[in-house]
Amino acid sequence: MTKKVLVLPGDGIGSEIIKEAVKVLGALNLDIEIDAALIGGAAVDATGEPLPAVTLEKAQAADAILLGAVGGPKWDANPMEKRPEKGLLAIRSKLGLFANLRPAILYPQLAEVSSLKPEIVAGLDILIVRELTGGIYFGQPRGIRTLENGDREGFNTYVYNETEIRRIGRQAFEAAQKRNKRLCSIDKSNVLEVTVLWKEVMTELAKEYPDVELSHMLVDNAAMQLVKAPKQFDVLVTGNMFGDILSDEAAMLTGSIGMLPSASLDENGKGMYEPCHGSAPDIAGQNLANPLATILSVAMMLRYSLNEEAAAARIEAAVEKVLDQGLRTGDIMSAGCTQIGTEAMGDAVVAAL
Amino acid sequence: MTKKVLVLPGDGIGSEIIKEAVKVLGALNLDIEIDAALIGGAAVDATGEPLPAVTLEKAQAADAILLGAVGGPKWDANPMEKRPEKGLLAIRSKLGLFANLRPAILYPQLAEVSSLKPEIVAGLDILIVRELTGGIYFGQPRGIRTLENGDREGFNTYVYNETEIRRIGRQAFEAAQKRNKRLCSIDKSNVLEVTVLWKEVMTELAKEYPDVELSHMLVDNAAMQLVKAPKQFDVLVTGNMFGDILSDEAAMLTGSIGMLPSASLDENGKGMYEPCHGSAPDIAGQNLANPLATILSVAMMLRYSLNEEAAAARIEAAVEKVLDQGLRTGDIMSAGCTQIGTEAMGDAVVAAL
Ligand SMILES: CC(C)[C@H](C(=O)O)[C@@H](O)C(=O)O
Ligand SMILES: CC(C)[C@H](C(=O)O)[C@@H](O)C(=O)O
Numbered sequence: 196m197t198k199k200v201l202v203l204p205g206d207g208i209g210s211e212i213i214k215e216a217v218k219v220l221g222a223l224n225l226d227i228e229i230d231a232a233l234i235g236g237a238a239v240d241a242t243g244e245p246l247p248a249v250t251l252e253k254a255q256a257a258d259a260i261l262l263g264a265v266g267g268p269k270w271d272a273n274p275m276e277k278r279p280e281k282g283l284l285a286i287r288s289k290l291g292l293f294a295n296l297r298p299a300i301l302y303p304q305l306a307e308v309s310s311l312k313p314e315i316v317a318g319l320d321i322l323i324v325r326e327l328t329g330g331i332y333f334g335q336p337r338g339i340r341t342l343e344n345g346d347r348e349g350f351n352t353y354v355y356n357e358t359e360i361r362r363i364g365r366q367a368f369e370a371a372q373k374r375n376k377r378l379c380s381i382d383k384s385n386v387l388e389v390t391v392l393w394k395e396v397m398t399e400l401a402k403e404y405p406d407v408e409l410s411h412m413l414v415d416n417a418a419m420q421l422v423k424a425p426k427q428f429d430v431l432v433t434g435n436m437f438g439d440i441l442s443d444e445a446a447m448l449t450g451s452i453g454m455l456p457s458a459s460l461d462e463n464g465k466g467m468y469e470p471c472h473g474s475a476p477d478i479a480g481q482n483l484a485n486p487l488a489t490i491l492s493v494a495m496m497l498r499y500s501l502n503e504e505a506a507a508a509r510i511e512a513a514v515e516k517v518l519d520q521g522l523r524t525g526d527i528m529s530a531g532c533t534q535i536g537t538e539a540m541g542d543a544v545v546a547a548l
Numbered sequence: 549m550t551k552k553v554l555v556l557p558g559d560g561i562g563s564e565i566i567k568e569a570v571k572v573l574g575a576l577n578l579d580i581e582i583d584a585a586l587i588g589g590a591a592v593d594a595t596g597e598p599l600p601a602v603t604l605e606k607a608q609a610a611d612a613i614l615l616g617a618v619g620g621p622k623w624d625a626n627p628m629e630k631r632p633e634k635g636l637l638a639i640r641s642k643l644g645l646f647a648n649l650r651p652a653i654l655y656p657q658l659a660e661v662s663s664l665k666p667e668i669v670a671g672l673d674i675l676i677v678r679e680l681t682g683g684i685y686f687g688q689p690r691g692i693r694t695l696e697n698g699d700r701e702g703f704n705t706y707v708y709n710e711t712e713i714r715r716i717g718r719q720a721f722e723a724a725q726k727r728n729k730r731l732c733s734i735d736k737s738n739v740l741e742v743t744v745l746w747k748e749v750m751t752e753l754a755k756e757y758p759d760v761e762l763s764h765m766l767v768d769n770a771a772m773q774l775v776k777a778p779k780q781f782d783v784l785v786t787g788n789m790f791g792d793i794l795s796d797e798a799a800m801l802t803g804s805i806g807m808l809p810s811a812s813l814d815e816n817g818k819g820m821y822e823p824c825h826g827s828a829p830d831i832a833g834q835n836l837a838n839p840l841a842t843i844l845s846v847a848m849m850l851r852y853s854l855n856e857e858a859a860a861a862r863i864e865a866a867v868e869k870v871l872d873q874g875l876r877t878g879d880i881m882s883a884g885c886t887q888i889g890t891e892a893m894g895d896a897v898v899a900a901l
Pocket of ligand 1: 266280283284439739768
């Protein structure tokens with residue numbers, strides 16, 4: 196049966212990197228039908244909405260979604276509801292994509308690019324499991340109001356219920372079972388009640404996964420330990436906001452955030468796949484962006500949502516080969532390598548397939 | 549007039565490091581009277597309260613406060629109100645210590661200890677200004693409740709009003725004026741309304757400080773940029789929770805969190821001073837802890853609250869001298885240096901004064 200993939204290029208470098216990813220997907224000759232739609236700033240410009248109804252319908256009908264990136268200074272002054280990011284948050288929420296998997300892997304070929312000492316990061320391979328449809332990102336009440344004394348006050352609500360915590364916890368325990376069986380749950384349970392509950396639920400869940408070793412760490416300590424000794428971790432699980440911060444920190448440890456894919460899954464394994472990096476408006480349209488994170492997101496998509504493990508492995512092997520050939524985009528360039536552009540990188544991966 | 553300093557050793561290594569700091573302070577022969585009181589787990593054990601009334605009274609009467617550290621596994625299962633950390637949060641709040649200054653400095657003598665490459669961190673000198681008495685740490689409503697369907701739900705409130713933001717903003721702009729005149733305000737304004745207000749107020753304030761260059765950065769990007777290129781920053785300003793995470797990350801970049809002091813100031817410059825590190829219960833009582841962060845906190849105290857700049861500078865010079873002599877506690881040890889204990893380090897600083 197033909198599988199349907201929806202691509203959402205989004206903003207900034209989005210269309211350039213998606214083009215290369217689609218090129219690679221096409222070269223695999225699988226029975227996949229590709230459609231495209233608008234999201235983010237591009238959608239705001241065209242329709243007034245960051246997530247137009249037609250995009251949501253197509254996303255609901257698709258078997259998997261491949262996203263570029265959203266956002267840019269052009270829309271920074273827009274009211275919250277008309278910001279590109281709202282499109283991303285809305286599609287995550289409407290599709291129930293609660294489980295965000297963010298690997299932080301150091302490719303041995305790129306060890307030099309990291310700002311950390313080689314012995315600290317060599318062989319780094321951690322997975323951050325971030326809750327994506329709850330927490331302070333979606334909590335009510337929220338807004339900016341004027342107090343009686345005339346002062347404005349801004350407020351947001353950080354909230355999780357047991358069911359939400361258990362759901363993401365299971366994903367994390369299961370991910371740990373497939374890896375080195377160590378799970379570290381991140382909280383701020385010495386200050387925030389919502390994370391006291393988080394810690395309790397994780398501790399309860401651990402009984403169902405006796406083969407996984409659960410530990411707990413405070414978020415401030417986690418931010419330190421990621422810098423000090425990142426290889427101590429296998430899988431980390433945390434809420435939406437801490438996950439946003441720590442996964443970006445972890446990604447940057449590798450020095451090659453342009454290499455890191457991510458998956459956002461619903462209860463049934465349907466997912467949206469996107470690079471960990473942003474829309475990089477400063478280099479958009481210049482054939483400079485690194486398409487490898489998006490190409491590796493295609494691999495994740497084939498593996499998790501389209502049941503095409505062999506094709507996923509082919510892409511990953513091709514990316515390794517291209518790195519072995521010394522081909523680099525500017526962000527991962529180092530002495531002795533050959534710097535190439537976005538399109539040439541896509542072509543090189545296709546050639547290496 | 550005799551100045552009054554209250555010392556609060558707290559838990560874990562607290563009493564050991566405070567002892568050395570008091571030794572150094574005493575060696576300066578200033579007209580200072582030192583009193584001590586209980587806080588944290590030690591206070592819970594002795595009185596049932598993490599911040600006993602007598603401690604608060606003494607703190608209110610003092611000109612400055614020197615704190616060791618609070619917390620430890622012994623009290624982890626206590627209810628929130630009886631946790632050591634509650635004592636720390638309460639004293640910050642009751643004394644109105646809203647401005648937390650956390651320098652992250654790399655001592656050239658310790659460059660090797662950092663997990664980052666020398667060229668990334670050599671000469672690092674940034675200051676994080678963290679709001680300390682508001683935000684999600686203190687926001688109401690908060691707690692854990694049972695929903696109608698029987699599920700438990702945890703919730704906290706992230707809230708700031710204009711006055712609070714302006715107050716910490718001024719501290720940060722003034723700190724930047726005394727340094728390299730660059731201030732970066734950290735928010736998550738693409739998702740959280742409370743930080744939209746934060747960003748707006750900082751932008752308004754900038755008009756009053758035309759000599760300071762204000763920029764804005766999203767917290768996830770800041771977590772990345774601190775790893776990638778920390779020297780791009782001069783002063784950062786942010787709320788309580790983001791400040792907790794980013795200041796610990798920044799401190800760890802130096803590899804020597806055992807070296808970093810902090811100040812928490814009220815509107816009038818009265819302050820509480822403490823090392824950036826925690827209570828390290830695993831090494832407590834073994835003469836292993838590094839007392840230098842606490843000793844350097846004494847220097848900050850002399851400078852900011854006791855108007856003794858010359859004495860502050862003497863301490864800082866003595867610490868540099870001890871490092872030049874190759875004396876190191878275990879946490880900052882590297883090849884070719886001499887490893888010494890907590891007491892010997894205090895003695896060495898006194899000798900170098
Ligand atoms: C663009 C933004 C809303 C988003 C987030 O904060 O979730 C991004 O930073 C991410 O991590 O995917
Ligand atoms: C102990 C804890 C409550 C405290 C905080 O989160 O503020 C600590 O981490 C700090 O940064 O001073």
